[in-house]
Amino acid sequence: MAEIQFSRGITETDVPKVGLTRAKRGSSSTAKFIFENPTVFQEGNTQEVTGMYMIDEEGELKTRNVNAKFVNGQPATIEVLYLMDSQAEWDRFMRFMERYAEQHGLGFSKSK
Amino acid sequence: MAEIQFSRGITETDVPKVGLTRAKRGSSSTAKFIFENPTVFQEGNTQEVTGMYMIDEEGELKTRNVNAKFVNGQPATIEVLYLMDSQAEWDRFMRFMERYAEQHGLGFSKSK
Numbered sequence: 001m002a003e004i005q006f007s008r009g010i011t012e013t014d015v016p017k018v019g020l021t022r023a024k025r026g027s028s029s030t031a032k033f034i035f036e037n038p039t040v041f042q043e044g045n046t047q048e049v050t051g052m053y054m055i056d057e058e059g060e061l062k063t064r065n066v067n068a069k070f071v072n073g074q075p076a077t078i079e080v081l082y083l084m085d086s087q088a089e090w091d092r093f094m095r096f097m098e099r100y101a102e103q104h105g106l107g108f109s110k111s112k
Numbered sequence: 113m114a115e116i117q118f119s120r121g122i123t124e125t126d127v128p129k130v131g132l133t134r135a136k137r138g139s140s141s142t143a144k145f146i147f148e149n150p151t152v153f154q155e156g157n158t159q160e161v162t163g164m165y166m167i168d169e170e171g172e173l174k175t176r177n178v179n180a181k182f183v184n185g186q187p188a189t190i191e192v193l194y195l196m197d198s199q200a201e202w203d204r205f206m207r208f209m210e211r212y213a214e215q216h217g218l219g220f221s222k223s224k
Contacts, residue, residue: 019219032219098206101220107131107144108209111219 002056002099006040006066006078007047014038015104016080018097019111027087031097032111033080041068041075052080056099061092114168114211118152118178118190119159126150127216128192130209131223139199143209144223145192153180153187164192168211173204 004012014035022029033052040047049068054061063082068075084090100106116124126147134141145164152159161180166173175194180187196202212218 015222017219017221020213021217022214094206094210097220101132102134105131105133105223106220107129107223108213108218109129109221109223110127111217111221 002054002096002103004100005053005055006038006049006051008050008053010040010047012039015106017111018106022090027085027090029084029090031082031084031093033078033082035078035080038078040078049078052082054096054100056096058092058095061096114166114208114215116212117165117167118150118161118163120162120165122152122159124151127218129223130218134202139197139202141196141202143194143196143205145190145194147190147192150190152190161190164194166208166212168208170204170207173208
């Protein structure tokens, strides 16, 4: 099991693109998520976006770095930056992503 | 360092898309590589494709499951299937892919 939530307990079913970057030397790295059509913004949906939660068998990773982009005055897409400051955080994140990718048919491709 | 070669000692600089699939229960999994514009087929290049070698600091992974697709009578693109039969092989492959992805700016996206 590996899933993403924007509001606790509610699964986000839109599958994002995820770009990865790492600093050349340091241990800092970034994952940028783009949700083109998040269910959280679908009509009639009143849940509040409180952050992004990545949940798997090991537990939960979370960030508050969640930004909505507006189209015609309505929130339409979501961009999330997930920042990691150590190799251990990166390793943990990649374990989540492996599980999430397997489950949702993601592969690797040019992230830009 | 993480690189791919089709002929020993010669780096392939075209960056592939990589789709991942895993069996629901068993430990078998597959990575499908697609090279749209491999340097190995560029004009004047006479190297022989003897397999696909994935090389990083831990050593080498290889497969002979390499197929060229022809356009106008010329080999144009390459598809490679890399098959894994255990969790350990998958883990080793993902360590290679993490390194390769970092170095070549790959992220995760729908592998279709």
